[in-house]
Amino acid sequence: MSKFLLEAKNLRKTYTLGRVKVPVLRGASFTLAQGEWVAILGSSGSGKSTLLHLLGLLDECDADSGGVWFDGNPVADLKFSARNSYRNQSVGFVFQFYHLLPELSVLENALLPNMVNAGMGWASKRAQAQQHATELLDAFGLSHRLTHKPAELSGGERQRVAIARALANQPRVLLADEPTGNLDTKTGGEILDLIAAKHRKGLSIAMVTHDPAVAARADRVVKLVDGCVAG
Amino acid sequence: MNTRMRLQHSTISRVYPVQLANRYLTSRIIPLIAVAAVALCVALVVIVVSVMSGFLDMLRASGRTLMGDVVISYPIRGIPWYEQLIDTIEKLPEAQAATPLIDTYGLVRMPYPEGSEKEVVTANVWGIEPQSFNRVTDFSKALYWKPPITPEAAAAMLPDDPRLKLSQNILNDGLDLMKSATGEPGLVLGMHVSIANERMRDGSYRPRYQWFMPRQSVTLTLVPISAKGTIAEPRERVFPVVNEFKSGVYQIDKNRVMISLSEAQKLLRMDAGTLYDMQAPPNADGSLPVLGTSPAKVHKVLVRAKPGVTPDQLQAAVFSAYEKFAFDISQDPSKAVKAPRVESMTILTWEQHLRDLIAPVEKEREMMRILFSIVYLVCAGLVLSIFWAIVQEKTRDVGILRSVGSSRLGILWIFLQYGLVIGAIGGLFGVGLGWLVIHYINFIHETIGQDAPAWSYMASFCIALVSLAMCVRGAMTGVLLSTLLWLVLGITLAIVGAGLMLHRGTLIWDPSVYYFATIPDQVDWFTAISTWFGAVIFSVLGASIPAAKAADIHPVRALRYE
Numbered sequence: 062m063s064k065f066l067l068e069a070k071n072l073r074k075t076y077t078l079g080r081v082k083v084p085v086l087r088g089a090s091f092t093l094a095q096g097e098w099v100a101i102l103g104s105s106g107s108g109k110s111t112l113l114h115l116l117g118l119l120d121e122c123d124a125d126s127g128g129v130w131f132d133g134n135p136v137a138d139l140k141f142s143a144r145n146s147y148r149n150q151s152v153g154f155v156f157q158f159y160h161l162l163p164e165l166s167v168l169e170n171a172l173l174p175n176m177v178n179a180g181m182g183w184a185s186k187r188a189q190a191q192q193h194a195t196e197l198l199d200a201f202g203l204s205h206r207l208t209h210k211p212a213e214l215s216g217g218e219r220q221r222v223a224i225a226r227a228l229a230n231q232p233r234v235l236l237a238d239e240p241t242g243n244l245d246t247k248t249g250g251e252i253l254d255l256i257a258a259k260h261r262k263g264l265s266i267a268m269v270t271h272d273p274a275v276a277a278r279a280d281r282v283v284k285l286v287d288g289c290v291a292g
Numbered sequence: 293m294n295t296r297m298r299l300q301h302s303t304i305s306r307v308y309p310v311q312l313a314n315r316y317l318t319s320r321i322i323p324l325i326a327v328a329a330v331a332l333c334v335a336l337v338v339i340v341v342s343v344m345s346g347f348l349d350m351l352r353a354s355g356r357t358l359m360g361d362v363v364i365s366y367p368i369r370g371i372p373w374y375e376q377l378i379d380t381i382e383k384l385p386e387a388q389a390a391t392p393l394i395d396t397y398g399l400v401r402m403p404y405p406e407g408s409e410k411e412v413v414t415a416n417v418w419g420i421e422p423q424s425f426n427r428v429t430d431f432s433k434a435l436y437w438k439p440p441i442t443p444e445a446a447a448a449m450l451p452d453d454p455r456l457k458l459s460q461n462i463l464n465d466g467l468d469l470m471k472s473a474t475g476e477p478g479l480v481l482g483m484h485v486s487i488a489n490e491r492m493r494d495g496s497y498r499p500r501y502q503w504f505m506p507r508q509s510v511t512l513t514l515v516p517i518s519a520k521g522t523i524a525e526p527r528e529r530v531f532p533v534v535n536e537f538k539s540g541v542y543q544i545d546k547n548r549v550m551i552s553l554s555e556a557q558k559l560l561r562m563d564a565g566t567l568y569d570m571q572a573p574p575n576a577d578g579s580l581p582v583l584g585t586s587p588a589k590v591h592k593v594l595v596r597a598k599p600g601v602t603p604d605q606l607q608a609a610v611f612s613a614y615e616k617f618a619f620d621i622s623q624d625p626s627k628a629v630k631a632p633r634v635e636s637m638t639i640l641t642w643e644q645h646l647r648d649l650i651a652p653v654e655k656e657r658e659m660m661r662i663l664f665s666i667v668y669l670v671c672a673g674l675v676l677s678i679f680w681a682i683v684q685e686k687t688r689d690v691g692i693l694r695s696v697g698s699s700r701l702g703i704l705w706i707f708l709q710y711g712l713v714i715g716a717i718g719g720l721f722g723v724g725l726g727w728l729v730i731h732y733i734n735f736i737h738e739t740i741g742q743d744a745p746a747w748s749y750m751a752s753f754c755i756a757l758v759s760l761a762m763c764v765r766g767a768m769t770g771v772l773l774s775t776l777l778w779l780v781l782g783i784t785l786a787i788v789g790a791g792l793m794l795h796r797g798t799l800i801w802d803p804s805v806y807y808f809a810t811i812p813d814q815v816d817w818f819t820a821i822s823t824w825f826g827a828v829i830f831s832v833l834g835a836s837i838p839a840a841k842a843a844d845i846h847p848v849r850a851l852r853y854e
């Protein structure tokens with residue numbers, strides 16, 4: 062049993078653009094303990110998002126070498142369906158640009174992971190999932206917005222919906238890629254407060270940022286320099 | 293409280309692919325265009341195939357009601373001893389009834405116009421024995437001039453329909469081929485032989501001026517053919533017209549007249565007579581010795597099958613019945629005239645008999661089927677390209693869905709379902725549209741057949757003007773899209789208006805080409821339903837390619853996609 066909830070060892074990733082090879086990660090290692098909040102700092106283009114995507118299994122093509130372990134198990138071994146349920150259950154992802162579905166309401170967006178997971182048994186789980194989502198949105202101050210479409214919300218409100226969505230299936234890890242990068246300091250601070258509250262209840266967080274002030278709220282800060290993580 | 297109420301109204305009751313497909317469908321215009329396109333394709337198929345099938349059905353039905361199921365013919369010379377042949381045939385378990393028929397050509401001098409120069413038409417003359425002919429064909433149904441049978445039938449007629457004032461006598465006269473008032477043998481004309489019968493929109497007829505045929509007489513001239521095959525002196529006779537008949541097949545209604553068999557036989561010298569021995573020396577009183585009787589002859593014998601017996605079965609039975617008949621005659625010393633051998637007879641089912649009529653139509657329908665497979669491909673291609681565009685636009689959404697853990701199958705299902713719904717709804721609309729057009733096809737056809745009314749092009753010019761005004765307004769306020777749309781609408785309407793103004797009535801369905809005076813107006817439901825299924829299948833097929841493309845999208849690539 063590994064002592065880390067999420068661990069990446071010696072990740073290498075090179076993108077090929079035509080004939081040019083762009084090495085992004087050159088043996089990056091990363092650890093996240095249970096209940097820990099780690100901020101990943103780095104300049105633009107240093108590969109922070111790439112690292113986070115590999116941790117969240119968002120890239121169908123894995124790293125060129127190295128691997129990711131979740132709760133001590135190598136995720137590289139996971140089959141298609143297990144990868145889907147990893148994204149659905151084990152981790153929650155928050156993006157800089159919210160990425161909500163424009164045709165769905167706030168509540169539906171927040172329920173998306175439940176719906177995706179539910180399959181045919183949705184009817185039975187629906188009441189409970191709805192209860193949970195409404196409570197979350199309530200806590201995020203969005204109770205009067207449930208039936209609105211994302212286009213009718215402000216940036217801060219959208220990001221709160223995105224966080225509610227990431228937490229819908231009560232994952233153990235939140236992977237956040239510059240969640241406040243697109244927001245003003247005050248709104249960003251409110252978003253961080255929400256995340257911090259969840260963190261206090263035991264949520265483990267890996268958060269990419271290039272804002273040292275944001276990074277300061279984390280338990281630990283790592284830096285991504287030249288494709289390697291510096292402690 | 294408020295929240296809970298809203299929750300109950302929210303529509304989170306289905307699985308996400310259903311819900312998303314639903315949202316994608318209802319939140320944009322492109323799917324509507326796809327639905328409309330599918331509907332048009334389906335309607336096209338339903339309309340064309342229904343007309344073709346209806347046409348074939350009418351052809352078959354009329355062929356059968358006019359000819360019975362099997363026809364034995366021996367043209368020109370005729371079949372002798374046909375009464376015995378009919379007896380033999382009617383004893384067959386397969387046969388319901390049989391009737392003799394004279395089938396020849398002649399000239400009919402019509403009563404019109406006024407003056408001494410009357411119009412003369414060539415006609416296909418049938419000599420029939422009305423009672424048995426009515427048992428083999430539906431002659432009584434084909435007779436047109438008769439009073440309505442039921443009050444409902446009377447109510448369905450226009451108030452000025454002359455049939456409302458007719459008595460039962462006219463039908464009986466037609467059925468007996470005799471003018472009962474005078475006892476003269478009568479003649480029945482095909483409905484379109486006389487140019488005085490004008491067809492109304494509801495399919496009924498009005499005699500023009502005083503030319504109500506059953507009150508007129510015509511002169512019929514027939515040309516007998518001698519035993520040597522030469523033309524003998526033509527014979528003519530005046531017949532009172534007793535009724536007119538309508539088979540529905542234009543070619544027949546335009547050309548055929550009917551008289552009684554005995555009259556036809558007399559005119560053609562095909563009636564019974566004494567057969568003299570020309571070679572032998574004359575008798576003491578100077579007359580030639582009698583060889584026997586020369587029997588009356590007919591050109592054809594029509595046979596109707598018992599219910600449940602196919603024309604082919606009947607044909608085989610009739611064939612052997614004729615063999616037996618010919619043998620019996622050949623063995624009978626009292627009959628000097630022998631029946632032709634079975635090899636020289638033509639024994640055909642009505643379908644074979646009407647081959648020339650039916651075969652081209654069947655070929656046309658085959659060709660239509662091939663064309664329709666192209667229509668399906670168009671349908672599929674259309675759905676494909678529209679969905680391709682939608683998937684392109686929804687790449688980011690797919691990335692989001694994948695990032696929250698949806699499976700590739702789930703994504704595939706969203707778009708397949710989308711295709712399913714578009715195919716199903718479009719198909720439904722198409723069948724509806726097809727039904728509407730088919731139902732009113734004769735009305736539409738006749739409307740096209742007339743010059744466009746003035747209000748129609750005036751209206752479209754007016755709306756075109758308004759659209760152009762809106763276009764100018766749009767240009768002044770600087771909204772490009774609406775300016776353009778109004779401009780397109782205005783120009784289109786102006787062109788439509790000009791088209792309507794220049795439109796001169798043309799009848800597309802020319803009865804002299806298509807045999808029937810009306811276009812079939814029944815939807816072929818088998819085709820409608822199978823076309824609907826085809827539309828669904830091809831829409832799903834069309835959707836499957838973009839759907840597969842969507843399912844292949846990598847979550848990260850999609851999310852990085854700007």
Ligand SMILES: Nc1ncnc2c1ncn2[C@@H]1O[C@H](COP(=O)(O)OP(=O)(O)OP(=O)(O)O)[C@@H](O)[C@H]1O
Nearest residue numbers: 076077078085103104105106107108109110111112
């Ligand atoms: N799909 C791809 N194909 C080619 N190159 C890519 C791809 N994705 C990322 N890259 C390259 O990899 C490098 C790292 O990208 P990444 O998004 O991880 O940087 P980042 O640290 O998140 O930057 P930022 O702070 O601007 O978000 C960049 O140079 C980028 O151009």
Ligand SMILES: [Mg+2]
Nearest residue numbers: 109110111238
């Ligand atoms: Mg980034």
